Amino acid sequence: MAFGPHLLLALMEGVVSASLLALTALGLSLVFGVMRIVNVAHGAFFMLGAIVTWYVADLSGSFWLALVAAPIAVGLVAILADRLVLRPIGYEPESTIVATIGLLYILEQVVLMTYGPYARPVAAPFYFRIDLGWFGYSGYKVIVAAAAALLLAVTWLALSRTTLGLYLRATQQDREIAQAFAVPVGRVYTIAFGVGGGLTAIAGALIVPVQQAHYLMGLDALLLSFIVVILGGLGSLRGTVVAALIVGLSDGVVSVLFSPTLAKIIATLAVAFVLGVRGRGLFGEEAA
């Protein structure tokens, strides 16, 4: 393939993976920013979103219904996890890491026991192939990238324009002062965890027609989300989006033009470099 079309394919791959990555990592970033905890079960929420999508699409025959049901169901699971697991241990950072690792295993094994070890497909709600002459590309993937970008914009609007967004930002900036101003911090925590889970579940639901629902699919999502959140700066939503673009595009371009392994090496080196030179990430706040 000539260089021009090759680069075009690389960029298309990059944009699609960047937009999905941003949506996946957004939940992790939100949870860290507001609650100051590391949610290791984040990838499991992504996987759960995909699994719920498969079940709902299989039973009802409607992908759209599944797309709505997945974030709600996973959001509820996240809220339950917050109430039953995280709150009782007082959101203590070390305990939370261990508790969410446990949650990750429980969710994975429950899915393995009920859904099974299969990688099951869900039919895309529409299927067309974009023929660019040199190569073809999945029309659904392009729409998914657009949908993810739209969702990111909606989330940003909700955070900057609504009362809930104000509460979330206030809690993120200073928990105690927010509480002093009558922000219901306990409830805000629960909501942040639920919304974080729901957002990543949407990403999981969107990707099922491309990639099938499988009980181990959360591992990659978790790893890449961590890379993006660390690179962007812990707790910074703007940083998350910018870092997702950098990681997604460079991954797309490097893996198409050179090798996928090299792309992973570069992403990992970038994280190490950022941590070494600028510990708080690209847009992170100064360490308190």
Next chain:
Amino acid sequence: MSISRRTFLGAGTVLTLGAQFPGSWTRHAAAQGSPGPIRLGFQVHRTGIGAVYGRWYERTTNAAVKLINGKGGIGGRPIEIVAEDDGTDPKRGAEVVEKLATQHKVDLIFGTLFSHVVIASAPRAGQLKIPYLVVSEGYHVASGKLNRYVFQPGITDVRAQVTAVAPWILKNLGKKVTMIFPDYAFGHDHRDFFSRVATSQGGTISALIPIPPTETSFTKYFPRVPADTEVLYHVMVGPGVLTFVKEMGEHYGSKRPKIFGFVDSLEGVDLASPGLAFLEGTYFWEAFPRYAAANTPAHVKTFRERVGVNDNGASVNDPKDVSTFSHMFGCWETLHVIKAVVEKSGYRKAGEYRGFIETLEGFQSFPEGLEHPQGAKKFNGKLHQVYGHQFISKVEKRRLDVVHRTAIEDSMYPPEGDYTKQPL
């Protein structure tokens, strides 16, 4: 709440007791009925990337055990399966072999599929001197690089498969071949042996495209297929297989080269899945035809019924639960080989394996029938490897129809090892 030392100790004691009881119970039970059941350790991929295979290997194994036990077991002794999950993980695989041999004290071990797990587990079986009968396809057994305790009597190896189908590919599809394969032992066997056979018969390899086994997105690999490729040869494993095949279709559309795949790329996947329409008219290697046809022999029908597979190769209980039909028969046939060898050698108890091993090495063939539903086999006792027929099927109307069946001799190659020279 903090856990007090007493609670902790209490829980520990309960766990220890719980773990010991079943053990002492079975030992007691075994002591009563002389000589008791024959206990087979089953190293199974219940979790990890091999889990779909593992689930079907287990169903096939249970069906075979039910059949054998229903007919009086092995030499009058019923089979008892001791299954242990290895997570499709090499390190855990070696631990599972050790656990089955030393803790469960099984008579022998069988059933491993993924080649990286076999390669990691086989040396441990050799050290523990316990027969280890794999159902793996990799060339590692026949290469002579493992040890005298490792056998593959129920399924053919990759080298035999590609040796048998390469002439057909070159003659019917084209001479310039690009290969896409998983980047580890099993895929390397494909790369090495297909390249070798193809170039020796007038073919050329246009490009080799290895794909990491954990990859989830494949669009980026297809631009590397050279434009002059006549045949795209693909073999893929793991949960990403459907994505792989779908993205191949999106990339090429109708302007595709001829495509020849190993059915591994579609094991556990419904051919009617969305996005697979482009596979129409492409070819697949199969070890055992997934779709029943008019000429399917009676013993194959019985095999399907016993395992619980319908005419489309899916579970009779759930048509979306598609089997790994080209691999799982290997467990069934291996169990019947174990039965034949134990009965012929007069094997009695764990540790006394000389008779078992030498008898198995002495077998030269297994006849087609309910014990060997995939077909007749030839066994090479020096290589510890079995050889059989291979099938080439064409995708038509979203099903696979057999267009060619190779002879057993087509898959033979010059041997590179001799296990019988190793001491026991």
